[in-house]
Amino acid sequence: MTPVQPPAAELSADQARRIALRAQGFLGAPDRRAGVPGVLRHLGAVQLDTISVLARSHELIPYARLGAVGRRTVEEAYWSGGRAFEYWSHAACILPVEEWPHFAFRRRAYRARPQWHHDLPDGAYDTVIKQLRAEGPLTATELGGAKNGGEWWDWSASKVAVERALMYGEVVCTERRGWKRVYDLAERALPDALLHDDLDDAECTRRLVALAGQSLGVGTRADIADYHRLRGEQFDAVVADSGLVPVTVQGWAKPAWADPAALASEPRGRHRTTLLSPFDSLVWERARTERIFDFTHRLEAYVPKPKRIHGYFAMPLLAGGKLQGRVDPAREGTTLVARQVSLAGPKAVTPMAEALVEAALWVGCTEVRLERVDAPELRGPLTREIARVLA
Numbered sequence: 001m002t003p004v005q006p007p008a009a010e011l012s013a014d015q016a017r018r019i020a021l022r023a024q025g026f027l028g029a030p031d032r033r034a035g036v037p038g039v040l041r042h043l044g045a046v047q048l049d050t051i052s053v054l055a056r057s058h059e060l061i062p063y064a065r066l067g068a069v070g071r072r073t074v075e076e077a078y079w080s081g082g083r084a085f086e087y088w089s090h091a092a093c094i095l096p097v098e099e100w101p102h103f104a105f106r107r108r109a110y111r112a113r114p115q116w117h118h119d120l121p122d123g124a125y126d127t128v129i130k131q132l133r134a135e136g137p138l139t140a141t142e143l144g145g146a147k148n149g150g151e152w153w154d155w156s157a158s159k160v161a162v163e164r165a166l167m168y169g170e171v172v173c174t175e176r177r178g179w180k181r182v183y184d185l186a187e188r189a190l191p192d193a194l195l196h197d198d199l200d201d202a203e204c205t206r207r208l209v210a211l212a213g214q215s216l217g218v219g220t221r222a223d224i225a226d227y228h229r230l231r232g233e234q235f236d237a238v239v240a241d242s243g244l245v246p247v248t249v250q251g252w253a254k255p256a257w258a259d260p261a262a263l264a265s266e267p268r269g270r271h272r273t274t275l276l277s278p279f280d281s282l283v284w285e286r287a288r289t290e291r292i293f294d295f296t297h298r299l300e301a302y303v304p305k306p307k308r309i310h311g312y313f314a315m316p317l318l319a320g321g322k323l324q325g326r327v328d329p330a331r332e333g334t335t336l337v338a339r340q341v342s343l344a345g346p347k348a349v350t351p352m353a354e355a356l357v358e359a360a361l362w363v364g365c366t367e368v369r370l371e372r373v374d375a376p377e378l379r380g381p382l383t384r385e386i387a388r389v390l391a
Contacts, residue, residue, distance in 0.1 A: 009263055013251045016218050017292050018267035019258070021321050023217030024282045025065040028269030036062045036069060036077030040084060044211045045093040045228065047279040048086065050179065051301055053313045054329055054336070054363050058094055060277035064318075068362040079175035082189065086173035086181065087166075089228045090284065099211075100190060104197035105204040107169035116164070124161040129170065129185070132162075137174055137184035146180075169197065205230055206238035213244040215281065218258040223288045227281070252291060273351045275315040275327065275359050283316055283323075295323040311340040319351030327356065335367040336360035341382065342374045349378055353385035 011019070021027040024043070031038050039062045040046055049057045059074050078084050084094050087103055095103075128143055140146035144158035155163070162183050165171035172189045173181045186195060199207075212227035213219065219227075224244075225235040244257040276283055278299040283289045290296055297316055300308040311328025318324075325343040329336060336356065343352060356368050368386050373379040 009245075009247045009258070011218065011247055011249045011256075011258075013249060013292075015267075016249045016252070016256075018321060019217035019262045020219075020282070020292055021217075021271070022267040022269075023215060023259070023262055026272045026274075026282065026318060027267050027321065030066050030272075032066060035066070036074050037083055039065055040078065040094060041096050042215070043281055044099070044215045045089040045095055045281065046078075047090055047281070047284065048092045048094060048176075049279050051313060054275075054315075054331065054359055056179075057277040057279040060275075061280055063359075063362060064274045064276055064280060065272065068358065071363075082174075082191065085190070086176075090226070090281070091229075091279075097190065097194065099207075100194045101196060101199050102204045102207045102211075104169075104199050105201040107167070107197060108201070110167040118155055118160040118163075120160055120164055121157045124157040125164060128158055128161040128165060132171065132183060132185050136188070137182045139177060139180040139182055141180065143183070202238055205234045206242050209235055209238050210242040210244065213242065213257055214259045214261070216259075217262040218247060218249065218256055219288065220252065220254045220256050222254075223285060224257060226285050271319070271321045273319040273354055274317075275329075275355045276318055277315065278313065282318070289323075293323045297323070297326070310342055314340070314342075317343075317348065317352055317355055319348065319355070324348035325352055327352065329356075329359070331363065331365065332369075334365050335369050336363070336365040338368065338370050340372045340374070341370065343378055343382070346378065346381065349381045350385050353382060353389050356386060357389040 018027060025039060046058050046061045054060065055071060059071055062069055062074055078094050082097055084097055085100060086092060087095055088106065089095055131143060132138060140159045140162060143162055145156045146159045147154055147156055162171060166173060166183065170186055171183050172186045174184050174189050175182045208228045208230060209224060212224045216223055216227060221232060221235055225232055239257060243260065245260055247256050247258045249256050278297065283297055286298065295316065300310060300314065301312050310326055314326040314328045316323045316326045325341065325348045327338050328340040330339050331337065336359065338356060341352065343349060360368050368390065370379065370383060373382060
């Protein structure tokens with residue numbers, strides 16, 4: 001376990017919440033000049049997911065912080081100019097290209113892995129590498145097909161091979177095209193200065209712990225380790241040298257660490273009002289969300305429909321630095337449909353209306369229609385507020 005050090009500061013629960021909001025880009029003026037690349041660098045990782053309701057999650061992340069930045073602008077910011085690569089971090093994530101050397105520990109672990117779910121046919125790996133060298137960048141379809149024709153996990157030999165090469169680091173995913181990964185050789189896609197695995201495991205994990213601490217502002221061992229899916233013992237081995245400082249947070253049962261820069265000034269500024277992707281790094285860790293916001297949130301997309309409580313892709317409402325409700329959205333032509341709305345109380349009506357209208361306009365909708373509102377007495381006020389904001 002991590003050696004106990006005297007805490008550098010004692011934080012109230014409210015201070016910790018505001019530190020976390022500022023660290024995640026939701027408190028204070030957004031850095032619009034840095035734009036989407038700035039959001040990616042600031043967060044250190046943007047999670048990808050196949051679900052697309054209003055938009056895909058990696059589009060919703062910068063939208064939540066910057067407002068209605070164009071969706072094409074978002075994609076170009078991630079993928080043009082060699083700014084980013086896709087790899088396994090918290091999950092499948094877009095990562096700043098300068099962090100490539102710090103995932104060497106994970107690439108080494110994959111290379112040393114003795115067993116895999118998919119068998120790799122003889123010669124398939126070399127064939128894929130040769131094809132990419134001659135013709136790349138290519139999708140799995142262009143490499144010979146992604147599937148054998150069965151279930152989704154029944155990958156073709158070329159798909160198994162290129163995914164293995166991705167994990168090893170010989171191949172890089174440089175963009176998504178029609179949601180398909182586009183693969184290229186790392187030697188061609190990455191800057192020469194970054195194309196190495198020189199850093200040892202301790203250097204890699206120390207950097208990722210420091211980055212996670214900066215992106216979270218303050219967090220427990222589990223919070224910080226989970227950000228890039230490190231094991232607890234990996235965190236323990238490097239936290240003392242990571243630059244993070246131990247703190248205590250009132251109401252938190254476990255020790256915490258903070259980024260010193262987050263403690264240097266009081267978090268102040270305007271709070272963002274927005275809808276959050278369930279895969280947003282502000283809320284992707286359920287226990288942390290409950291501890292900081294007293295708000296229980298679970299993605300129910302994979303829950304059988306009769307057992308869902310808040311809906312398929314319920315998006316939390318962030319307003320005034322608190323989570324004040326959620327909505328399960330859908331799109332029908334130019335109408336954003338709020339299939340199910342939950343509100344913390346009457347004070348959440350106006351923020352929900354503003355967030356729904358802003359999201360609707362961002363994705364090209366001109367109307368908002370309510371279906372179910374969990375508190376029937378708030379349906380009328382919310383309907384009127386939506387009409388007022390749209391006017």
